[in-house]
Amino acid sequence: MKTPICDQYGIEFPLFAFSHCRDVVAAVTNAGGFGVLGGTAYSPDQLEQELAWIDSEVKGKPYGVDIIVPAKFEGKGENVSTTQLADRIPGEFREFVTELLAGHDIPVEEKKPRLGGSGLSGDTGEQLLEVALRHPIKLMANALGVPPDYMIEAGRSSGVPVAALVGAKEHALKQVKAGVDLIIAQGTEAGGHCGEVSTLVLVPEVLDALASVGSDVPVLAAGGIVTGKQMAACVAMGAAGAWTGSVWLTTEEAETAPATVKKMLAASSRDTIRSTGRTGKPARQLVSDWTKAWAPTPGGHPTLPLPLQNMLVEPQLRRIDKLAATGHEGAQALATYFVGQGVGLMNKVKPAREVVLEFIEDYVTAAERLSGSLDD
């Protein structure tokens, strides 16, 4: 394939793969796509190690880093310590979590609030970016609002393009104005943080909005895309390529918790929910006893703002994953992870490389099917 974005990013196929797993990132890049490491959950030292490993694997082929720097979060600009932030979690919320676990035969185990590691505090982004820029990254991406000034400036001075995820055309216009080089229009069917507009509507709406202000910033489609035919659908609508995440969670390389992989393979597209129960912001995830306990499930407990909800629950969710892997039934009922509606099409564990090759084949078939429909 040869599209403008392929030339620009030095890739053969405009499939961008977001993953927290370095093996997936390297495998996708080596298969002709573009791997993007989700760096937010790492400490700067850990990120350095991960990127050094990727460099040795991809040998100059292009990859990127995604660092979530929320534009808004509890404690922003207040210079508060992790402990001080943790003190803002009401006791009643801690008790609710304790009861929820106890109701699933999981005894209380007080966990230190993790802030840096919880990934959504917003204050480690600059350090992580400094680490990333010591490596030959070809893209830095941001979610949850307009990237901070230091990211836009780092992009300008380093020549590394800056990408931003948006869930509404209004946000796309704001991002382009702020100087972003690549828009990722992410529909509500996406795993993780997402808006309410579907990919099929959002992609043309964002493209129209950008055209109306004379912007030619390329737009990747995201949200629900786990096959080449869906990617082809988005390119037919004018997207420059696809940004994917969920599909890599059930690859051989991924570090997804085994009980969760099992759930994902069995899930239909209706087994996800857009819930604030994990981070405090609406994020799509697998339905489980965990998501059922929190709003917006009717009768569910209210949730805290970002990053307090995340600080409260993430350590427990990691504990749940470990217990679930040992066969603990209560933990298996609670286990959940971010995943999009595309989970309904993810039915087999495969190597990441095979996923890329299947994407390409499926994409070509879809393109031929569509052009075939024009024949008289």
Add this chain to the structure above:
Amino acid sequence: MKTPICDQYGIEFPLFAFSHCRDVVAAVTNAGGFGVLGGTAYSPDQLEQELAWIDSEVKGKPYGVDIIVPAKFEGKGENVSTTQLADRIPGEFREFVTELLAGHDIPVEEKKPRLGGSGLSGDTGEQLLEVALRHPIKLMANALGVPPDYMIEAGRSSGVPVAALVGAKEHALKQVKAGVDLIIAQGTEAGGHCGEVSTLVLVPEVLDALASVGSDVPVLAAGGIVTGKQMAACVAMGAAGAWTGSVWLTTEEAETAPATVKKMLAASSRDTIRSTGRTGKPARQLVSDWTKAWAPTPGGHPTLPLPLQNMLVEPQLRRIDKLAATGHEGAQALATYFVGQGVGLMNKVKPAREVVLEFIEDYVTAAERLSGSLDD
């Protein structure tokens, strides 16, 4: 264009247009698509008149009729009168509606509960179908569950294909088993009654599910489709064509209330909500003071089951439309109608024929864009 479904239905372009307006149905059919009249809100006599008019306009070109026969509804099989059903509406609900109107400077005006005309009672379907089958219809469609036996049997004996709308792959499998000839996979972005899965995920998921049971029943894509490029996207994924509804609401021919048309032209894709506030079942509609007053808007009033909610509110909503047209501000704030997220792409009033021609042009451009991406 030449696709199997074009041959089967005798059309030039596999664009199916659902509308309550006979002028839209005739215009789309005459432009090479396939118009489908929403017949549920008519009495049998009215439907007879509408279809006779369409016959005289389309002169043998194909069109169809859509009759909603809900599989489940309050009072089903009980042989209750409209008055008896109306008695099941709690007084507190009537008072809430009165207060909601009063809060928008609309004085109380008791309205008789309309059942047949409210369209969702489920008990006029058979009579409407009998009327429809006296005309040369080429499709009968049903929503809200597996079509009743009499529809499937009427399809068999008359040779008229039966179509069913589904929002989940499980429903598609059930429908095909029941003998349906055409599946309409309708995503959550659709106007009116809809499920939770997006079109981009639902279409391939339904196609995979049907293939897994060896079914070759064709699948139309629906939900959010208001442009040819979105239709092309769905055909690339394997859909046999598109089923549309919202896009016809802002055509010159449509009988949409003027204040609502104005709102639709100004709306972005985020100005809709999947609410039970109009029919008692989740249906996507324009956000307004009306939808904000009812669940699932946080703090909104609970709603009644189908058809009680519809009986309670539909006469008032029609009154609101009339008042809004006179410039009444309170009524304008309340006015709403079923519409999908594609409303964000509907920005101009056009003749229905022009919409069809633009669809075709946009479809061809999208197909060329996708096949162009394959060139080396």
